Amino acid sequence: MSEWQSKDWQMEQKRVHSVVSEIDNKINRLKKNTGSVTSDVLELRKTFWEDVTVNLDEPDDMIETAASIKQQAELLSERERTHRQLDQQLKTLVRLRYSPYFGRIDFLEEGEKAVDTVYLGIASLMDQQDENFLIYDWRAPISSLYYDYPPGPAQYQTPAGVIQGEMKLKRQFIIRAAEIKGMFDTGVTIGDEMLQEVLGAGASTQMKSIVATIQREQNAIIRNEKSKYLIVQGVAGSGKTSAALQRVAFLLYRYRGTISSENIMLFSPNPLFNSYVATVLPELGEENMQQATFQEYLYQRIGKNFAVEDPFMQMEYLLKQEEDPDYWIRLEGIRFKASLQFKDIIDQYTRNLSADGLIFRDLTFRGETFISRRDIHQYFYSLDQSISIPNRIQLVKEWLLRELKSAMKRERTRSWVEEEIQFLDKEDYMEAFKQLQKKQRFSEATFDDFEREQRLLSEMVVKQRFKPLFSMVKNLKFIDMPQIYLQLFNGDYGANELPPKWPQISRLTAKQINDRVMPYEDAVPYAYLQDLIEGRKASTAIRHIFIDEAQDYSPFQFAFIHRLFPYSKMTLLGDYNQAIFSGVTEAETVINGFATAEEDLATFYLTKTYRSTKEIVEFTKALIPEGGKIEPFNRSGKKPVVTLTDRMRLHDSIIERINELQAEGYQTIAIICRTSEESKQAFKALRKEVQLHLIEKGTLTYEKGVNVIPSYLAKGIEFDAVILYDISQYKRERERKLFYTVCTRAMHELHLMAASGMNALMNNIPQETYRIEKKI
Numbered sequence: 190m191s192e193w194q195s196k197d198w199q200m201e202q203k204r205v206h207s208v209v210s211e212i213d214n215k216i217n218r219l220k221k222n223t224g225s226v227t228s229d230v231l232e233l234r235k236t237f238w239e240d241v242t243v244n245l246d247e248p249d250d251m252i253e254t255a256a257s258i259k260q261q262a263e264l265l266s267e268r269e270r271t272h273r274q275l276d277q278q279l280k281t282l283v284r285l286r287y288s289p290y291f292g293r294i295d296f297l298e299e300g301e302k303a304v305d306t307v308y309l310g311i312a313s314l315m316d317q318q319d320e321n322f323l324i325y326d327w328r329a330p331i332s333s334l335y336y337d338y339p340p341g342p343a344q345y346q347t348p349a350g351v352i353q354g355e356m357k358l359k360r361q362f363i364i365r366a367a368e369i370k371g372m373f374d375t376g377v378t379i380g381d382e383m384l385q386e387v388l389g390a391g392a393s394t395q396m397k398s399i400v401a402t403i404q405r406e407q408n409a410i411i412r413n414e415k416s417k418y419l420i421v422q423g424v425a426g427s428g429k430t431s432a433a434l435q436r437v438a439f440l441l442y443r444y445r446g447t448i449s450s451e452n453i454m455l456f457s458p459n460p461l462f463n464s465y466v467a468t469v470l471p472e473l474g475e476e477n478m479q480q481a482t483f484q485e486y487l488y489q490r491i492g493k494n495f496a497v498e499d500p501f502m503q504m505e506y507l508l509k510q511e512e513d514p515d516y517w518i519r520l521e522g523i524r525f526k527a528s529l530q531f532k533d534i535i536d537q538y539t540r541n542l543s544a545d546g547l548i549f550r551d552l553t554f555r556g557e558t559f560i561s562r563r564d565i566h567q568y569f570y571s572l573d574q575s576i577s578i579p580n581r582i583q584l585v586k587e588w589l590l591r592e593l594k595s596a597m598k599r600e601r602t603r604s605w606v607e608e609e610i611q612f613l614d615k616e617d618y619m620e621a622f623k624q625l626q627k628k629q630r631f632s633e634a635t636f637d638d639f640e641r642e643q644r645l646l647s648e649m650v651v652k653q654r655f656k657p658l659f660s661m662v663k664n665l666k667f668i669d670m671p672q673i674y675l676q677l678f679n680g681d682y683g684a685n686e687l688p689p690k691w692p693q694i695s696r697l698t699a700k701q702i703n704d705r706v707m708p709y710e711d712a713v714p715y716a717y718l719q720d721l722i723e724g725r726k727a728s729t730a731i732r733h734i735f736i737d738e739a740q741d742y743s744p745f746q747f748a749f750i751h752r753l754f755p756y757s758k759m760t761l762l763g764d765y766n767q768a769i770f771s772g773v774t775e776a777e778t779v780i781n782g783f784a785t786a787e788e789d790l791a792t793f794y795l796t797k798t799y800r801s802t803k804e805i806v807e808f809t810k811a812l813i814p815e816g817g818k819i820e821p822f823n824r825s826g827k828k829p830v831v832t833l834t835d836r837m838r839l840h841d842s843i844i845e846r847i848n849e850l851q852a853e854g855y856q857t858i859a860i861i862c863r864t865s866e867e868s869k870q871a872f873k874a875l876r877k878e879v880q881l882h883l884i885e886k887g888t889l890t891y892e893k894g895v896n897v898i899p900s901y902l903a904k905g906i907e908f909d910a911v912i913l914y915d916i917s918q919y920k921r922e923r924e925r926k927l928f929y930t931v932c933t934r935a936m937h938e939l940h941l942m943a944a945s946g947m948n949a950l951m952n953n954i955p956q957e958t959y960r961i962e963k964k965i
């Protein structure tokens with residue numbers, strides 16, 4: 190280090206210490222405040238009832254009591270909220286104390302004389318007088334200079350307009366425990382040194398924030414405010430998920446006060462992925478957004494009435510059941526049911542249903558039809574056709590409820606009621622007695638108690654018996670949705686072209702729906718049709734939706750999500766080359782068929798990949814047609830190794846490899862199998878020799894060590910080293926994307942085991958991109 194460099198270093202270190210001492214002051218002050226709020230909260234909780242005036246004597250007193258409780262609860266919740274905020278601030282300060290900032294820019298604004306020195310960290314920090322920024326939040330408008338420009342002319346956008354000027358210096362820091370560990374003055378992009386350090390480290394079981402090394406093209410995604418829809422098509426490992434999470438943090442900052450973490454929702458591919466990304470926002474001092482898998486949503490919608498197949502079960506079927514006589518019919522069905530054409534057919538079908546065709550269920554009571562499906566049908570179609578179907582359904586519902594209420598009155602005097610009263614439990618009598626007493630308190634009437642009790646008991650009996658009918662009507666179960674859905678397959682849709690095997694598809698669908706099984710490909714069309722008939726209020730609470738692994742959503746599924754959240758902005762992140770479901774089924778995916786008005790849409794392409802070493806990228810890019818465009822980050826490692834072995838020696842070869850990798854210090858190693866069945870077999874055989882974890886579709890977190898995982902669950906996550914269990918099994922062209930996806934999970938080392946010969950998908954891969962070892 191030259192003399193001036195070391196001088197600079199000392200000067201910067203001095204500044205770090207001074208900032209840290211300011212942070213300490215703030216921490217101390219905050220702790221005092223937090224302490225007093227904590228004791229306020231504790232005191233309030235303890236004395237909650239003392240400060241509430243409880244008087245239940247008269248109705249007026251009761252109202253007053255309720256108001257008093259409400260007031261006290263509001264006070265408590267306000268103090269609790271303040272407490273949470275102070276706690277959050279404290280956590281952020283503690284994080285800043287450890288590493289106050291990661292970058293500095295010196296910027297001379299046009300027309301100004303003095304250079305602004307801006308230090309960037311995960312949150313802003315003011316000096317003691319609250320006058321100057323010691324640290325700028327990385328999301329502040331001026332901070333974007335750091336991500337977007339090398340030293341030289343530069344500009345940034347503020348709400349008031351564009352600010353132009355010249356960047357005089359761009360410096361990066363690695364600060365740990367208040368000590369500068371590294372410091373680089375950088376040129377064009379966020380320096381290689383820093384990225385080298387981050388990417389060279391081991392994979393973690395939880396995703397990390399990339400705040401210090403966000404690249405310019407990622408920054409554009411993170412800070413986009415204009416477009417309603419953002420589509421990010423990025424190659425494997427290009428930082429799509431990372432950028433998405435940074436974008437969430439940006440939106441929370443930019444729209445603080447109007448948008449909070451409850452207004453942002455991330456759809457992720459599986460529960461494991463949910464927890465994989467769950468630490469990024471807290472690391473940045475923000476609360477996590479809402480997270481769900483699409484499957485969870487579907488399950489919540491139709492899981493009560495059907496065994497809903499999930500995408501993983503569908504994938505297992507597609508990978509294993511080719512010999513099933515219905516395989517190709519189902520495949521054609523999956524393709525068609527993914528398309529917007531099928532959605533059009535459902536729209537057309539629903540329009541027809543407005544005139545005729547809805548199917549209802551009988552309402553039966555004590556084994557007899559009480560209101561027949563025909564009566565309901567007649568009532569529905571007697572209503573004015575200009576009223577929408579959902580509104581007519583509401584009118585039918587109201588009519589049925591009225592009918593039920595008058596029937597209930599009629600039934601009270603029937604002989605069956607008296608009979609059932611005889612068989613009532615002691616508790617029921619007690620309940621009736623209690624109710625009677627309660628009523629008498631407020632009533633002047635002086636009926637014969639016995640008569641009153643009998644009446645109450647008969648009311649109870651009838652009410653109990655009518656309960657299921659009321660709930661059936663309230664939940665609109667008088668509509669026979671499964672049969673309405675199946676009837677759709679028998680219609681004539683004129684100009685809409687149906688697939689050649691439509692009758693067989695229709696038969697297969699009927700078989701499953703009648704068995705109360707909801708195939709994954711039918712779940713969305715079914716729920717969509719149900720919404721059209723029953724009506725569903727659009728959600729207004731969610732303002733931003735993120736869909737990760739968007740290539741796994743069909744155009745129909747996306748249209749469905751869009752209908753549920755019509756007012757949300759959306760960010761879709763995907764990689765067409767990793768469209769494993771659509772790869773196997775050849776169905777369309779939303780990622781390359783997104784249609785919307787141009788002014789609403791911004792499309793981004795990320796071609797640089799950060800996850801894997803250059804050697805692994807050179808190998809994987811040869812696997813896909815347009816792989817030539819993929820640019821690896823300049824980080825070197827070993828070439829991928831293909832081990833030719835046989836079934837006898839497969840497990841020994843894998844164990845040998847695991848031992849080598851562990852000796853090299855790798856902490857997350859994945860054995861990726863093609864299917865879940867293969868994973869289970871591998872796990873059973875290998876666990877005798879080495880400590881392992883098995884990851885299944887319900888697995889919530891994964892641990893360091895060796896994990897056995899089925900291919901489709903490994904998407905989105907990464908490992909230090911990947912061992913592909915048996916690449917000879919990836920035989921079909923349709924599995925190319927799946928094969929590519931699993932290979933791209935490796936950061937540092939990729940090992941491919943072949944138990945019965947090389948696979949055909951590797952035919953065009955240049956020999957020099959990998960090494961072959963023989964273990965036969």
Ligand SMILES: Nc1ncnc2c1ncn2[C@@H]1O[C@H](COP(=O)(O)OP(=O)(O)OP(=O)(O)O)[C@@H](O)[C@H]1O
Binds near residue numbers: 399402429799
């Ligand atoms: N700007 C960056 N700075 C540091 N690391 C980065 C950056 N961008 C991406 N990475 C790292 O690259 C790896 C891949 O990122 P990420 O998982 O976000 O990519 P992806 O595009 O979602 O990948 P895939 O589609 O393969 O699941 C992660 O380890 C991430 O931390």
